[in-house]
Amino acid sequence: MRFATKAVIISLALSAGMAFAKEGVQDATVKARMDLMGNNALNAGILGGMASGKTGFDASAAAAAKAALIANATNIGAKFEPEVDDPVSEARPDIWMNWEGFLEKAKGLETAAGAIDVSSLEGIQAGMGAIGGACKACHSDFRAKK
Numbered sequence: 001m002r003f004a005t006k007a008v009i010i011s012l013a014l015s016a017g018m019a020f021a022k023e024g025v026q027d028a029t030v031k032a033r034m035d036l037m038g039n040n041a042l043n044a045g046i047l048g049g050m051a052s053g054k055t056g057f058d059a060s061a062a063a064a065a066k067a068a069l070i071a072n073a074t075n076i077g078a079k080f081e082p083e084v085d086d087p088v089s090e091a092r093p094d095i096w097m098n099w100e101g102f103l104e105k106a107k108g109l110e111t112a113a114g115a116i117d118v119s120s121l122e123g124i125q126a127g128m129g130a131i132g133g134a135c136k137a138c139h140s141d142f143r144a145k146k
C-alpha cells in the first residue's frame with residue numbers, strides 16, 4: 001500500500017477515536033454537528049478498513065458508506081449554519097466569518113466522496129486519499145484542537 005493511503009487511514013482512525021472524547025457536549029445543535037462528523041469518521045473508517053485489508057471488500061457496504069459520506073457532506077451547511085458554541089466544541093469562529101470558504105470545503109468532500117469508485121477494492125484504495133484530504137483540508141482551516 002502507498003504510504004499516503006496508510007497515513008490517511010491512520011489519521012482517520014485517530015479522529016474516529018477522538019469522537020468518543022466529546023461526551024460532555026451540552027448544546028443540542030453542537031451535538032448534532034458532532035454526530036454528523038462522527039458518522040463521517042464511521043463511514044470513512046469502513047472504506048479505510050477495506051482499503052487497508054483490515055476488513056474484506058464488500059461492495060454493498062462500500063456503496064452505503066459512499067452514499068453516507070455524500071449525504072453528510074451535503075448536510076454540513078445546514079448543521080453548521082447556526083453559530084453556536086459549546087465548551088467542548090472544536091469549531092473555529094472562522095466558519096462563520098468565512099462561511100463561503102467553509103461551504104467550499106464541504107463541497108470538496110461531496111466531490112471526493114462522489115468520485116470514489118466503490119465497485120472494486122482498487123477503486124476504493126485509489127479514492128481514499130482524496131476523501132481523507134477533503135476531511136483534512138476543512139479541519140486544518142476550521143477545526144481547532146482544544
Ligand code: HEC
Pocket residue numbers: 012015016018019020022030033034035037038040041042044069076088089090091092095102103105106109131132134135136138139142143144
Ligand atoms: C467542511 C468542513 C469539514 C469537513 C469536510 C469535515 N469536517 Fe470533520 N469537523 C469539522 C469541524 C468544524 C469540526 C468541529 C465541530 C465541533 O466541535 O463543533 C469537525 C469535527 C470532526 C470530528 C470530531 C467530532 C466530535 O465528536 O467532536 C470528527 C471525528 C471528524 N470531524 C471527522 C471528519 C471526517 C472523517 C471527515 C471526512 C470524511 C470530516 N470530518 C470532514 C469540519 C469538517
